[in-house]
Amino acid sequence: MEDREPGAEAPDAGAYRGLRSPDSGAGNPPANRENRAPGPRSGNGQARADAPQQPGKGKKRRKRKRGRKVFARDGVKPDAEGKASPAAPSAPVVAQNSAVAAAPTADRRPNAPDRQYNAELPVFAALDLGTNNCRLLVAVPGRPGQFRVVDAFSRIVRLGEGLTASGRLSDAAMDRAVEALKICADKLRSRKVRRARLIATEACRSAANGVEFLERVEAEAGLKLEIIDRQTEARLAVSGCGSLVERDTDGVVLFDIGGGSSEIALIDLSKQRSPRLANHIVSWTSLPVGVVSLAERFGGRHVTPEIFDAMVADVTGMLSAFEGRDRINHLMEGSRFHLLGTSGTVTTLAGVHLGLERYDRRRVDGLWMDNASVDRMIEKLLGWDFQARVANACIGADRADLVLAGCAILEAIRRVWPSERLRVADRGLREGILSELMAEDGVWRRNWRNGPRQ
The missing domain is CATH 3.30.420.40 (ATPase, nucleotide binding domain)
Structure with a gap:
């Protein structure tokens, strides 16, 4: 990852x-948290102060129990x-x-x-x-x-x-x-x-x-x-972010876009669900391509729409050789199917989507993005030149030449497994x-x- x-x-x-x-x-972390300093939380995860002092001599501040969201x-x-x-x-x-x-x-x-x-x-x-x-x-x-x-x-x-x-x-x-x-x-x-x-x-x-x-x-x-x-890498990726798969979900394509490889697991939850998500993995693959290797082959600094399409086609060709890719096709038509991505690519898209002035994990991890929003963010990044990507706080100089290669891998995954929603995970191996x-x-x-x- x-x-x-x-x-x-x-x-x-x-x-x-x-x-x-x-x-x-299973559990559900908040999809969009406030950017805040660590401190006491209320039961709904929001920062708060203790109850104010009541008027009158001898009154003491009343303590509240602190609750935490459970992932x-x-x-x-x-x-x-x-x-x-x-x-x-x-x-x-x-x-x-x-x-x-x-x-x-x-x-x-x-x-x-x-x-x-x-x-x-x-x-x-x-x-x-x-x-x-x-x-x-x-x-x-x-x-x-x-x-x-x-x-x-x-x-x-x-x-x-x-x-x-x-x-x-x-x-x-x-x-x-x-x-x-x-x-x-x-x-x-x-x-x-x-x-x-x-x-x-x-x-x-x-x-x-x-x-x-x-x-x-x-x-x-x-x-x-x-x-x-x-x-093993694919298994650990699922182990690290499987909590973001909600109980009413029937099918998931969980993917981890890495630097040199990309792991993908197909999960069927349409029958009785067991405590361990891996019991429902019906197929998996690991592509020998990641953001570093793809950017080095096609170029990452100056990416035209034509170069981007060529990267997408390259990865799509690899996915076409994945024999188990059709094993959850019967679940893809419903609203209870979604993609779940864990990588710098999807968290970067989420940060740009939220307009963050500084990347904030608490707002990104667990965020839902609809299909149209993902399209807009990819189109937005493709329209920026290298310096504009460098200037963005959620990309920076270290990722400016890699992010579009990651978007190309993501786009290939979305074309093979179309989904109305993508959930973003800032967690993994x-x-x-x-x-x-x-x-x-x-x-x-x-x-x-x-x-x-x-």
Whole structure:
């Protein structure tokens, strides 16, 4: 999955509170939240102050119970396309003398950990090194089925830059990734992590020197990463954002547009629904194309309508070879079918659609966009030149040459599976990893003496 915010070193950790586990059932986060600073919330998720002081001597301020929205999470397992079981989580190998590189000036946002969590709770970590970005989440279990992020890191490293042409990771790209991973190693080293899973995806899968690069990462950053296959990547994407599939839904095409690959899962919920969304996956595929690889082949800075159409046709040709693409066609005519996208492409479209002056995850995650709105946003971005895309706060210089390639992949998906609605998810692999790790560890089945703050 692509990185969400250009140059952001750490997303707002508080925005992840309330995410639920694979066994928790379905839930509905607000589609459009106000841009606000973290603080007490009312039961409907809006920021509020405590009740004002009543007139009269000796009167005390009345406290209100604080409610939180609950996001359900659904785990996944392989569908009819394959029976592989989840790979065993890899514990981080952190060298004692691993150096930590300073964050470059492009990283504009400070870390936003939740420093009030119970220190006795077990800590879990998920790291995702993709073709375009390097991201880390560190979390502790919350109420049954939930977790709370206590630290996070995100940086665009463009590990797959030039990979399409050369078949190898370049020295400059590897250097950028190693420096980011050193920071991740420092964050992991600073906490007593109970379990972690550190994954690498398409760039390391396809590069001739991918394994050699990971050996360098282990030697210099002290982190041992596993290269996951495409089926596992698709499963984790569903695990990370399946909570946005509502209970009255009959069919969903869930897709993750990445830097070097794009994962797609077809989900049939028209019969009796089980707690785990993966039980209803009827087909899945992973396209060997993402925003980086497509932009490098067709050009990303100056994209004419003709170039855009050529990109769409290229991806549509790949989808035509997907044998299982018709398995939910019988559900597509009704209003209980929709697309669900998790990637920088769809979150960028959502941010531009909302006219955000600064990207706000709380307003984007869970947002519904109708078909006409998606058409307008793609047409709008296609009408902007490169500098106009750079100037937009939800795109920026790091994504200006990639966003139209992402739109082309999205357009190809929309043509194969037409839908009246698209739901946007700002969540994915890391959240899926954390949910699976905590569920496997049984943290929500135990009665912790000093449980999470309610």
